[in-house]
Amino acid sequence: xxxxxxxxxxxxxxxxxxxxxxxxxxxxxxxxxxxxxxxxxxxxxxxxxxxxxxxxxxxxxxxxxxxxxxxxxxxxxxxxxxxxxxxxxxxxxxxxxxxxxxxxxxxxxxxxxxxxxxxxxxxxxxxxxxxxxxxxxxxxxxxxxxxxxxxxxxxxxxxxxxxxxxxxxxxxxxxxxxxxxxxxxxxxxxxxxxxxxxxxxxxxxxxxxxxxxxxxxxxxxxxxxxxxxxxxxxxxxxxxxxxxxxxxxxxxxxxxxxxxxxxxxxxxxxxxxxxxxxxxxxxxxxxxxxxxxxxxxxxxxxxxxxxxxxxxxxxxxxxxxxxxxxxxxxxxxxxxxxxxxxxxxxxxxxxxxxxxxxxxxxxxxxxxxxxxxxxxx
Amino acid sequence: xxxxxxxxxxxxxxxxxxxxxxxxxxxxxxxxxxxxxxxxxxxxxxxxxxxxxxxxxxxxxxxxxxxxxxxxxxxxxxxxxxxxxxxxxxxxxxxxxxxxxxxxxxxxxxxxxxxxxxxxxxxxxxxxxxxxxxxxxxxxxxxxxxxxxxxxxxxxxxxxxxxxxxxxxxxxxxxxxxxxxxxxxxxxxxxxxxxxxxxxxxxxxxxxxxxxxxxxxxxxxxxxxxxxxxxxxxxxxxxxxxxxxxxxxxxxxxxxxxxxxxxxxxxxxxxxxxxxxxxxxxxxxxxxxxxxxxxxxxxxxxxxxxxxxxxxxxxxxxxxxxxxxxxxxxxxxxxxxxxxxxxxxxxxxxxxxxxxxxxxxxxxxxxxxxxxxxxxxxxxxxxxxxxxxxxxxxxxxxxxxxxxxxxxxxxxxxxxxxxxxxxxxxxxxxxxxxxxxxxxxxxxxxxxxxxxxxxxxxxxxxxxxxxxxxxxxxxxxxxxxxxxxxxxxxxxxxxxxxxxxxxxxxxxxxxxxxxxxxxxxxxxxxxxxxxxxxxxxxxxxxxxxxxxxxxxxxxxxxxxxxxxxxxxxxxxxxxxxxxxxxxxxxxxxxxxxx
Numbered sequence: 001x002x003x004x005x006x007x008x009x010x011x012x013x014x015x016x017x018x019x020x021x022x023x024x025x026x027x028x029x030x031x032x033x034x035x036x037x038x039x040x041x042x043x044x045x046x047x048x049x050x051x052x053x054x055x056x057x058x059x060x061x062x063x064x065x066x067x068x069x070x071x072x073x074x075x076x077x078x079x080x081x082x083x084x085x086x087x088x089x090x091x092x093x094x095x096x097x098x099x100x101x102x103x104x105x106x107x108x109x110x111x112x113x114x115x116x117x118x119x120x121x122x123x124x125x126x127x128x129x130x131x132x133x134x135x136x137x138x139x140x141x142x143x144x145x146x147x148x149x150x151x152x153x154x155x156x157x158x159x160x161x162x163x164x165x166x167x168x169x170x171x172x173x174x175x176x177x178x179x180x181x182x183x184x185x186x187x188x189x190x191x192x193x194x195x196x197x198x199x200x201x202x203x204x205x206x207x208x209x210x211x212x213x214x215x216x217x218x219x220x221x222x223x224x225x226x227x228x229x230x231x232x233x234x235x236x237x238x239x240x241x242x243x244x245x246x247x248x249x250x251x252x253x254x255x256x257x258x259x260x261x262x263x264x265x266x267x268x269x270x271x272x273x274x275x276x277x278x279x280x281x282x283x284x285x286x287x288x289x290x291x292x293x294x295x296x297x298x299x300x301x302x303x304x305x306x307x308x309x310x311x312x313x314x315x316x317x318x319x320x321x322x323x324x325x326x327x328x329x330x331x332x333x334x335x336x337x338x339x340x341x342x343x344x345x346x347x348x349x350x351x352x353x354x355x356x357x358x359x360x361x362x363x364x365x366x367x368x369x370x371x372x373x374x375x376x377x
Numbered sequence: 378x379x380x381x382x383x384x385x386x387x388x389x390x391x392x393x394x395x396x397x398x399x400x401x402x403x404x405x406x407x408x409x410x411x412x413x414x415x416x417x418x419x420x421x422x423x424x425x426x427x428x429x430x431x432x433x434x435x436x437x438x439x440x441x442x443x444x445x446x447x448x449x450x451x452x453x454x455x456x457x458x459x460x461x462x463x464x465x466x467x468x469x470x471x472x473x474x475x476x477x478x479x480x481x482x483x484x485x486x487x488x489x490x491x492x493x494x495x496x497x498x499x500x501x502x503x504x505x506x507x508x509x510x511x512x513x514x515x516x517x518x519x520x521x522x523x524x525x526x527x528x529x530x531x532x533x534x535x536x537x538x539x540x541x542x543x544x545x546x547x548x549x550x551x552x553x554x555x556x557x558x559x560x561x562x563x564x565x566x567x568x569x570x571x572x573x574x575x576x577x578x579x580x581x582x583x584x585x586x587x588x589x590x591x592x593x594x595x596x597x598x599x600x601x602x603x604x605x606x607x608x609x610x611x612x613x614x615x616x617x618x619x620x621x622x623x624x625x626x627x628x629x630x631x632x633x634x635x636x637x638x639x640x641x642x643x644x645x646x647x648x649x650x651x652x653x654x655x656x657x658x659x660x661x662x663x664x665x666x667x668x669x670x671x672x673x674x675x676x677x678x679x680x681x682x683x684x685x686x687x688x689x690x691x692x693x694x695x696x697x698x699x700x701x702x703x704x705x706x707x708x709x710x711x712x713x714x715x716x717x718x719x720x721x722x723x724x725x726x727x728x729x730x731x732x733x734x735x736x737x738x739x740x741x742x743x744x745x746x747x748x749x750x751x752x753x754x755x756x757x758x759x760x761x762x763x764x765x766x767x768x769x770x771x772x773x774x775x776x777x778x779x780x781x782x783x784x785x786x787x788x789x790x791x792x793x794x795x796x797x798x799x800x801x802x803x804x805x806x807x808x809x810x811x812x813x814x815x816x817x818x819x820x821x822x823x824x825x826x827x828x829x830x831x832x833x834x835x836x837x838x839x840x841x842x843x844x845x846x847x848x849x850x851x852x853x854x855x856x857x858x859x860x861x862x863x864x865x866x867x868x869x870x871x872x873x874x875x876x877x878x879x880x881x882x883x884x885x886x887x888x889x890x891x892x893x894x895x896x897x898x899x900x901x902x903x904x905x906x907x908x909x910x911x912x913x914x915x916x917x918x919x920x921x922x923x924x925x926x927x928x929x930x931x932x933x934x935x936x937x938x939x940x941x942x943x944x945x946x947x948x949x950x951x952x953x954x955x956x957x958x959x960x961x962x963x964x965x966x967x968x969x970x971x
Contacts, residue, residue: 086525094524110935182420310552
């Protein structure tokens, strides 16, 4: 965290190498990013457009909704400035699948299935996946069939010719809510692209033998800046595929937005009440929500700095954090309204001492076991 | 007979397949609606703290997460025995929260999901036959409603002005929700007994300023007649006839002004709502206003047999007083509960009259028709049985077929406006009925959505500036003991229609059963045990598949009529199919697909 601030204060952002770029832009937000980079965006426009294929699996469209909430620039402006052709996106595109007597009809101008086939054939695109992928029942993937094809097959085909794959949202990253513990979770067998819960061996790509670089943008939903800035950095060449091992954590999350040494609690608007030892035990109060189950001490996200929806608020301003950016969400956060285990560690400690603990360490003070659990250990 | 299938029907939430049989005249003779996705929602709530439901059920749908969250909160209010004590200011805050989301959801549907079909090239071809006037109308349609990344005949078409302007407005509305919800989507504030966050005076001022900005959009793009004038003469009109007369007189003025110039621009007074109100309907546009042509959206998406359809509302938005009745009697909510029959008779809503059939769904239940609370679900686990290209006698959807008193029901803005006897929509429905059209059709469905958006904008201002008191009480304490061995029912209205959640707990206060009956289940339902098709299926049958009554002949490869009808319901498939019970034999047997 301190490093990030230092970078921001002391480094000429235009001269940054690719790695520090990834660190720096995250703190600036999309609008500063695009205005700072106007020259480079103009030159980017002189190059070929970047195509994006955005596939929807088992999802709620919440991630796309979140993307549409991007402010200054909004998503349409950003795509325009970055010369992105959002070539396929089921919620937004003009086309739809049209079949006449079982055969695809019309052209790619109106038929989404022809469009998708063409795009995959042409290659040279970034593949974004929103939503999880069912392997069930019995490995068939038929719990989600679109255009007569199991969704897992469509993802596999689209992945083949993609230059990079970005998993957007908890479902695409680890299965998310579709993979939460229940009596039926093994039967539906929902997978994320690179993980199932925290297990990389059970990720869809490993299962299907696909070897492609994957970036995870978790969150339920993810912040639109996380999505746009990641795509922007890839498009502008600020991040190359070779850089990924150094900028992603073990769960393939960009450390810039999901810093290993920073949690939401560090910058929580209610932090002052926590430092004073004032805790709410019901709804509607102004105090720290630890006792109402707030998981901000375990949530590795820059939410409280970046803020949400045009920076007007953040979850913990209004209610408890549910740590939706962590692997294994939602199981890792349940029960949502019960303080994470080991409350003795926090409440037994001298609150004044806790207040002096440096940023980032508070999470440890708040419950080592809980942190481990969040990581699925 | 030609099979014309749309799969996927895009620009909706989730994954939907619409399969039709079309005759040589381009008229649909048979239709099947298939929901293609199967998740596992209610099961993940089992054995857990019921309070988690209000946040986790938001993940059923990212477009209307607040509706699920508030419906769940209603069920939890009931479960913990606090519904009658929820403070007035918490209820008003919930109204604001839901109202903002419903406006945003409708605006997204109108401009981003549904509107682009008005830029379908079929309209260009039809309108070109009408000379300068036709070309001028096309120029408005493609200029306002074309989506991003759009091409006609391989040539890129710039995104429409209304489409582009609507995206930041939707974003602004979401920002307003975040002011009182932390973030959007995924707000963390719905909580039984009240609301988690107490909006402050500065928050209320922010909401007011967002409101003014959104109303700027409305007056610049949607409605050129002053908003208050519109509300006073439609929503507040003394009779349905007066509301319709006001609109037709206003449109007549516009037509008279435009005569000779072919200027249908917004600058000439043609807001998007006025434009569609006049040109969308044959009855309104051609017969009442004397326009040379219309899109004839009133001739598609209607019901041929009024005895096989109801319009159902569970009731939404609390009256500004402490406490509410979880059973939602008609007088308890601002948007009342009720049932309007296909013949436009008004009945009282009784939740005991809901049953669900699985005769045409991918389930192997012992009994096909059951009340939701007793429902069972034994789905196919053999992949070879999950097929979508068999005929309408087969099983073809993950959706069940809910019926009210044995009859399919349409839910959503049209059903709500009819149940609340909203003058303009009721007046239009009566006029269509009288002239031999179906009261429900693509045009009335869209006009109801537009009018409901206006009504909510009107009510919202009252909630924000009059009803809400920043010094009031925002929650009553929750006694978790009362949530043991208890049950709760939450009835509410989502943007897409009637939404119900039911919860029960064990002696440890953990969830035993959790069930949802959602709008998409009703509208997109397959056939029932008696073989009666669901609302969308019925509304496809007998409709023409091409633009403007197939005037240029039949084109199976661009069935824009099917696109319009399907999207006119604003389908939300994630909501409609959100649960699965692979065994059906484990207690409890009440976990169901919806």
